[in-house]
Amino acid sequence: MNDAIWAGTVTVTGHEDAALEAYLARPLSDVPRGGVVVIHHMPGYDPGTKEFVRTFAAHGYAAICPNLYSREGAGVSPDDQAAAARAKGGVPDDQLVGDVAGAAAHLNSLDHANGRIGVIGHCSGGRHAFLAACSLDLDAAVDCYGAFVVNDPPDDYPTIARSIISRAPDLSCPLLGLFGEDDAFPAPDEVAALDAELTRLGKDHEFHTYAGAGHAFFAVERPAFRPAAAKDGWEKIFAFYGRHLSA
Numbered sequence: 001m002n003d004a005i006w007a008g009t010v011t012v013t014g015h016e017d018a019a020l021e022a023y024l025a026r027p028l029s030d031v032p033r034g035g036v037v038v039i040h041h042m043p044g045y046d047p048g049t050k051e052f053v054r055t056f057a058a059h060g061y062a063a064i065c066p067n068l069y070s071r072e073g074a075g076v077s078p079d080d081q082a083a084a085a086r087a088k089g090g091v092p093d094d095q096l097v098g099d100v101a102g103a104a105a106h107l108n109s110l111d112h113a114n115g116r117i118g119v120i121g122h123c124s125g126g127r128h129a130f131l132a133a134c135s136l137d138l139d140a141a142v143d144c145y146g147a148f149v150v151n152d153p154p155d156d157y158p159t160i161a162r163s164i165i166s167r168a169p170d171l172s173c174p175l176l177g178l179f180g181e182d183d184a185f186p187a188p189d190e191v192a193a194l195d196a197e198l199t200r201l202g203k204d205h206e207f208h209t210y211a212g213a214g215h216a217f218f219a220v221e222r223p224a225f226r227p228a229a230a231k232d233g234w235e236k237i238f239a240f241y242g243r244h245l246s247a
Helices: 047-058 078-087 093-109 124-133 165-170 188-201 227-244
Strands: 005-013 019-027 033-039 062-066 113-122 140-144 175-180 205-210
Touching: 005 047, 005 062, 005 093, 019 047, 019 093, 033 047, 033 093, 033 124, 033 227, 047 062, 062 093, 093 113, 093 124, 113 124, 113 227, 124 140, 140 227, 165 188, 175 188, 175 227, 188 205, 205 227
Parallel strands: 033 062, 033 113, 113 140, 140 175, 175 205
Antiparallel strands: 005 019, 019 062
């Protein structure tokens, strides 16, 4: 068994042919593998997100996180890029879809790619994962506590994101949703509403809500981290991708 991985920075072509910095990790074995596009959260392209990318590679997937804030300037620190992007309200939906499509194409261009692509995102990235799965032909999507899928944000909330539940009929692939019972964005009633709509539409999905967990329970560097919920969540993610991204 060869479990060695390569990880580093690459350039991918995003929406409207923009050159985006991206963080790629992949196994060094020659076993055919699926790919995972990791969509970073609102704080940006940070060490925690890069750790997620490496974790997927260690489990046999090629994974990539495009820096959605690359347009804020080459040579600008990730923190400053994120601050500039947040000041604009985040990433426009059409731009996000184009950037994810470019990242997926990069994964499929790699040696030993099996042509199957999943997406995953946390917080704003969870919403983006759902949006991507309703806009692109994908094989699996994971929404980790994605806010503003069902409800619009409060009037004073600094984001251009709006509800995208109307896109649910276009969901192209199975969806795994992982949520915290104590979260406010999305609150349990929003999760229930999305579950009901996907059930009504006959869409393949499974949702899990963790008691005692709130927003960002996967984030090991935050007080919100909940080890038991995160451990179980990772197990469900790998079981889900194992079913849908295998050759």
